[in-house]
Amino acid sequence: MLTINNLHASVDGKKILNGINLEVKKGEVHAIMGPNGSGKSTLASVLAGREKFQVTAGNIDFDGIDLLELSSEVRSREGIFLAFQYPVEIPGVSITNFMKAAVNEHRKHKGLEPIAPSAFLRLMKEKKALVEMEAKLSNRSVNEGFSGGEKKKNEIFQMAMLEPKLAVLDETDSGLDIDALRIVANGVNKLKTSENASIVITHYQRLLDYIVPDIIHVLYNGRIVKTGGRELALELEEKGYDWIKKEDDGK
Amino acid sequence: MKKDDDKIINEFANKEYEAGFTTEIDMDVFPKGLSENIVRAISAKKEEPEFMLEFRLKAFRYWKKMSEPNWAHLSYKKPDFQDISYYAAPKNTPKFNSLDEVDPELLDTFEKLGIPLDEQKVLAGVAVDAVIDSVSVHTTFRETLLEKGIIFCSFSDALKEYPKLIKKYLGTVVPYSDNYYAALNAAVFSDGSFAYIPKGVKCPMELSTYFRINAANTGQFERTLLVADAGSKVSYLEGCTAPVRDENQLHAAVVEIVAMENADVKYSTVQNWYPGDKNGKGGIYNFVTKRGICRGANSKISWTQVETGSAITWKYPSTILKGDNSIGEFYSVAVTNNMQQADTGTKMIHLGRNTKSTIVSKGISLGHSSNSYRGLVTVAKNASNARNFSQCDSLLIGDKCGAHTFPYIEVNNQTATVEHEATTSKISEDQVFYCQQRGLDSESAVSLIVNGFAKEVLNQLPMEFAVEAQKLLSLTLEGSVG
Ligand SMILES: Nc1ncnc2c1ncn2[C@@H]1O[C@H](COP(=O)(O)OP(=O)(O)OP(=O)(O)O)[C@@H](O)[C@H]1O
Numbered sequence: 207m208l209t210i211n212n213l214h215a216s217v218d219g220k221k222i223l224n225g226i227n228l229e230v231k232k233g234e235v236h237a238i239m240g241p242n243g244s245g246k247s248t249l250a251s252v253l254a255g256r257e258k259f260q261v262t263a264g265n266i267d268f269d270g271i272d273l274l275e276l277s278s279e280v281r282s283r284e285g286i287f288l289a290f291q292y293p294v295e296i297p298g299v300s301i302t303n304f305m306k307a308a309v310n311e312h313r314k315h316k317g318l319e320p321i322a323p324s325a326f327l328r329l330m331k332e333k334k335a336l337v338e339m340e341a342k343l344s345n346r347s348v349n350e351g352f353s354g355g356e357k358k359k360n361e362i363f364q365m366a367m368l369e370p371k372l373a374v375l376d377e378t379d380s381g382l383d384i385d386a387l388r389i390v391a392n393g394v395n396k397l398k399t400s401e402n403a404s405i406v407i408t409h410y411q412r413l414l415d416y417i418v419p420d421i422i423h424v425l426y427n428g429r430i431v432k433t434g435g436r437e438l439a440l441e442l443e444e445k446g447y448d449w450i451k452k453e454d455d456g457k
Numbered sequence: 458m459k460k461d462d463d464k465i466i467n468e469f470a471n472k473e474y475e476a477g478f479t480t481e482i483d484m485d486v487f488p489k490g491l492s493e494n495i496v497r498a499i500s501a502k503k504e505e506p507e508f509m510l511e512f513r514l515k516a517f518r519y520w521k522k523m524s525e526p527n528w529a530h531l532s533y534k535k536p537d538f539q540d541i542s543y544y545a546a547p548k549n550t551p552k553f554n555s556l557d558e559v560d561p562e563l564l565d566t567f568e569k570l571g572i573p574l575d576e577q578k579v580l581a582g583v584a585v586d587a588v589i590d591s592v593s594v595h596t597t598f599r600e601t602l603l604e605k606g607i608i609f610c611s612f613s614d615a616l617k618e619y620p621k622l623i624k625k626y627l628g629t630v631v632p633y634s635d636n637y638y639a640a641l642n643a644a645v646f647s648d649g650s651f652a653y654i655p656k657g658v659k660c661p662m663e664l665s666t667y668f669r670i671n672a673a674n675t676g677q678f679e680r681t682l683l684v685a686d687a688g689s690k691v692s693y694l695e696g697c698t699a700p701v702r703d704e705n706q707l708h709a710a711v712v713e714i715v716a717m718e719n720a721d722v723k724y725s726t727v728q729n730w731y732p733g734d735k736n737g738k739g740g741i742y743n744f745v746t747k748r749g750i751c752r753g754a755n756s757k758i759s760w761t762q763v764e765t766g767s768a769i770t771w772k773y774p775s776t777i778l779k780g781d782n783s784i785g786e787f788y789s790v791a792v793t794n795n796m797q798q799a800d801t802g803t804k805m806i807h808l809g810r811n812t813k814s815t816i817v818s819k820g821i822s823l824g825h826s827s828n829s830y831r832g833l834v835t836v837a838k839n840a841s842n843a844r845n846f847s848q849c850d851s852l853l854i855g856d857k858c859g860a861h862t863f864p865y866i867e868v869n870n871q872t873a874t875v876e877h878e879a880t881t882s883k884i885s886e887d888q889v890f891y892c893q894q895r896g897l898d899s900e901s902a903v904s905l906i907v908n909g910f911a912k913e914v915l916n917q918l919p920m921e922f923a924v925e926a927q928k929l930l931s932l933t934l935e936g937s938v939g
């Protein structure tokens with residue numbers, strides 16, 4: 207589904223990604239771990255097409271299309287979803303209106319009519335239930351005054367609404383209490399099919415108890431320096447990143 | 458980050474002004490220039506009662522002694538008052554009693570603007586007075602309203618049919634000596650709307666006046682008088698557009714509102730005069746005096762304005778809170794793009810006890826425009842327990858525009874509470890990207906964010922017009938982002 211080939215990217219002249227190679231197949235869950243500042247969020251942003259990041263080399267293939275050719279909104283409509291590490295506030299715009307606009311853009315892209323109001327409300331209700339989001343939250347402005355946990359839930363709710371092919375979850379677990387973590391993870395698991403895939407960025411092995419990854423990658427200095435199975439997460443939990451840094455710096 | 462903001466902004470091209478067409482009709486236009494003779498001629502043309510001519514002449518003599526104000530945060534070439542024609546009207550059409558008599562070109566004009574004058578087609582529940590250049594061409598639903606005792610007609614008709622009412626209220630809220638443009642308007646105004654809601658009557662439909670400047674080299678000077686008698690309720694809406702022309706055109710209107718005891722008046726404006734082109738060529742100079750008085754106890758006047766047009770806007774809808782417990786509200790969204798300049802705000806004059814005022818002003822600036830809020834809150838000695846809350850928010854899109862806030866507060870009673878809050882923000886690249894990641898293009902994203910910013914004010918508009926206003930805001934921003 208997704209093939210990243212020798213991806214280099216920089217921001218404001220600073221090189222951040224230095225040759226990423228990654229292949230994600232349909233039905234897979236990949237986890238990306240790595241020390242702070244290693245480039246995890248940058249990779250997520252580049253996948254989503256954020257313009258402030260310049261891709262200086264490499265390419266990304268997404269289901270046969272050259273992803274780098276597409277604007278960020280078209281990537282979204284093609285099925286790429288990013289759950290933000292720091293969700294953004296949009297004062298005065300209710301989640302309901304925001305989602306209606308988003309859903310209709312996605313439908314238009316598929317050549318469908320705008321969604322009927324009743325169908326939309328039903329969809330909202332169903333997806334809110336999935337992440338146990340408080341019903342009233344959707345009348346509030348997007349992320350404005352939300353608690354850290356509510357913001358993260360809202361991201362997964364939006365993901366549920368848009369049903370992406372590829373979801374990138376950037377530290378969706380941070381700031382969640384134990385119950386919320388379970389709820390959010392369950393939500394993600396319920397959305398999983400054999401046709402879609404996700405990339406889960408996290409610092410904690412704990413999340414991976416709930417969302418079980420097929421493959422784990424470690425990102426360091428803008429490159430994937432280690433790839434392994436579930437045991438890699440446990441090893442990192444125990445030993446930290448020093449050994450990986452040393453290994454890599456020694457090369 | 459910086460770069461992307463620039464990109465977003467630079468791709469803001471000039472929006473096409475959709476109402477910018479002209480109508481080819483025979484016009485009766487006075488020669489350019491202003492003199493006592495012209496004032497007399499306007500009055501004669503309209504076959505006005507003697508008191509009206511006197512009012513005009515007094516105003517004209519007073520105006521001649523005044524000089525144009527220059528305290529506003531605006532810079533422009535002062536209009537040459539001798540280079541303007543003060544009367545222009547579609548020919549041979551003094552007044553239409555039936556739509557069959559109206560020039561089809563004119564009907565077309567209003568249809569194109571989305572203001573059908575055919576009562577069958579008109580928005581349900583909205584009565585319209587259509588004013589083109591200097592005269593009212595048609596008022597819908599006059600009879601229906603009259604059954605309830607509600608008078609809604611053009612100012613000229615009112616002068617003929619209800620001279621006593623006009624004489625009683627004209628100039629009581631905005632005297633001709635009030636300011637330079639108000640004096641000019643008093644001397645040369647040609648038409649406008651008049652509404653009277655009798656005691657205890659709740660007006661069953663929205664009243665609205667639609668102003669259209671069509672002729673070139675003319676000024677538009679209309680006057681609106683709204684009287685809400687004790688216990689009555691009315692919602693009134695005004696809309697305006699003008700063709701695209703290279704020269705600046707002057708619009709100097711006066712609106713007076715009188716609210717008696719327990720009356721409730723809501724006055725909404727969606728102003729979309731031609732703003733001039735990208736380089737600041739052409740556009741309407743909008744110098745308007747709007748004031749209401751809450752004369753009786755427990756009365757309420759609420760102003761809502763959505764200002765997107767005009768090259769220059771100079772406008773401060775104000776409320777005199779004379780009756781005890783009376784309430785004044787001002788909700789405003791002003792958008793300036795390209796070279797537009799707006800200096801707008803309100804005055805809340807607290808005279809009565811327990812009077813309350815709320816001011817919510819949202820300024821949105823783009824391009825090289827300048828957007829100023831100017832507000833005055835006065836609490837008189839006897840206005841015990843007066844309360845005011847003001848909120849002024851500015852949203853800047855790009856770094857070549859400016860937003861300014863000039864709040865003036867004069868409190869002469871210690872029991873008063875006056876609160877003022879102000880914020881300035883920018884649309885961040887973060888916000889735009891967040892929306893894009895959900896599938897909205899950057900233009901829709903900016904439009905959504907701007908509408909969100911202005912929501913508190915848009916919510917005040919009557920339903921049908923809120924949708925219109927939202928569209929208008931989006932249109933103003935169109936092409937603004939890439
Ligand atoms: N606009 C920018 N200008 C300069 N440096 C930037 C900019 N944006 C990100 N960086 C740098 O890029 C590097 C990678 O940042 P990124 O956010 O991708 O890290 P991360 O792996 O997600 O870290 P964390 O675990 O803390 O979330 C960091 O050193 C960061 O400071």
Ligand SMILES: [Mg+2]
Pocket residue numbers: 246247248291376
């Ligand atoms: Mg990060």
